[in-house]
Amino acid sequence: MTDILLPRDVPLGGLRAMNVRRTLPQRQRSLIGAWCFLDHYGPDRVADTGGMLVAPHPHIGLQTVSWLFGGTIEHRDSIGTHALVKPGELNLMTAGRGISHSEVSTDEATVLHGVQLWVALPSAVRDTEPAFRHYAPPVMHGEGWDAQVFLGSLLGSESPVETFSPLVGAEIILDAGTTLTPEVEPGYEYGVLVDFGAVHVNGEEVTQHHLAYVAPGEPLEILADDLSHVLLIGGRPLGEDIVMWWNFVGRDHEEISEARNDWMAQISDNAGLVQDGTDAYDGRFGIVGDHLTPIPAPVMPNARLKARA
Template sequence: MSNVETRPEQVVCTAGGLPGPNCDQQGRSPVEIITSREVPLGGPRAMKVRRTLPQRQRSLIGPWCFVDHYGPADVSVTGGMDVAPHPHTGLATVSWLFEGAIQHIDSGGNAGLVLPGEVNLMTAGAGICHSEVSTEDTTTLHGVQLWLALPDSSRHQPEREFEHYEPEPVDFDGGQLLVFLGEVWGTASPVRTHSPLLGAEIRLDPGASIDLPVDPAFEHGVLVDSGDITLENVELPVAAIGYTGVGVDELRIANRGDEPGRVILLGGEPFPEDIVMWWNFVGRTHEEIARYREEWQAEGDRFGVVDGYVGKGGPGQNADGMGRLPAPRLPDVTIKARKNPPPQVQGGPEA
């Protein structure tokens, strides 16, 4: 998925969590609440997405640097997803759907459908471009789009990787666990990643809870899709992330409502490198970002070409008549590295 904001914000992150409501946290880990903001996915007819990362409060959870949550959206009203070919550098995209289907095509020669319960991971390395279009038979679109920052050791690799995996649901008393990246609770994904991390969907029946053992070397975020969800006995709004820092070896996640609940659990070792992130590029310096932008605008060889893109406007065009997304204008100031707060809760309810 592309960041299609025409004036993408350059964020300098500072500490400062949002306090949650009063709750019984005796003996539990503190929680920082990261709320979302709504942004358009494309032109004036585009569907809206709720973005929790990045923002000023916190820009990374492990290597996870971008979290969009969308739907359930009525495609007849929103027009669905129609993201024309656009570039990426220094990151991997992770697509995970709850409902609907998306046609993915990239310049690495990969084409396929993103379907509910099946993860698609595309690693850009030094550069890639791709398109994403919801299928004609999709009536409701609902899911998350996530990015992973690549470490310096692999961000310049020439290979454009693509992996697809359908995890088997693991039943527990009151719900199901689907591990699409990494390992938790004895369940592992075979998908290769470039940093120690975790990505999983947790489904909770009404009134159910789980005390989930986790790696204390990881920081974790719980994104709420549905349900009356609490993390460590702290209430989390829908579309918000509840964040816990390193040193936590168990997460208590509960659904106190009368309807089924669902969350996405993200985690990873704190990312040791400062990143410069602007539009669809992840780099280390302003000069790198400016070079990536220039090469994309010049249709250079770094990103390759998407063959077979069919948008809502017909073959080779999206609904706004574009065959590829142009890069926004660079800001008039030097883009600086994102300084993420330490991997501990900033603010939040008192224990």
């Protein structure tokens, strides 16, 4: 079974912020493997959009995967990481029991183009300690294709970055007329996002900005109609229901509500303090070492949050 998932436009950080195209989650599909969130943006000229300016905000129960096609973003987090997100280099942040971070495009960035993904942590490890990893994968070459495998194993390349569930993630460029049939892992489901160009996945046409879903047990054949640039993700189905709300991934309403209350209490306690980590109470989520005002959480909905498979 190959389904085509269409994106929806979402303003990142407010109504006048840069727009992203979100293909996960959506009503008919919440996850591909443990991948639970996929934002695709650009190429956008920073002079027109104002770039990315996401002030400190919290996460629990997930990993963030930042992968750029163009531009640079400055990442700061509450475990002391200060890193640049660059094209072709993986930045993976594990939130676990709680972390906060900010993302700001650099002054040198004239164009922003890339993806931001989340991975839901399995229940048994969702309270793990926060962490950060960086990895610059080699470029692999084949007949009519180039690829970088940033997570998992594919096309003869294996990422050394450990994950908490079986996953794969890769950026692939295909010449027009190229057919790629990578060896699939038994039990994996896959997603193919088209950044530019047009491809057929198992015979189904996938046009720009659309995401093809391939069910476990199905083959994976990608035929490039034109010069095409795609993102491939996949993994073994998580096999757990999750609750996603704002920046949190949990298992029930109470867990999410507790995380929200902890964040709001922390930023309230730190009201008026310089966010430099010296005079502020770091709470559950820690303090990001920049001078941006942390983002308050939205009000919880009146209805109970429901888990999604």
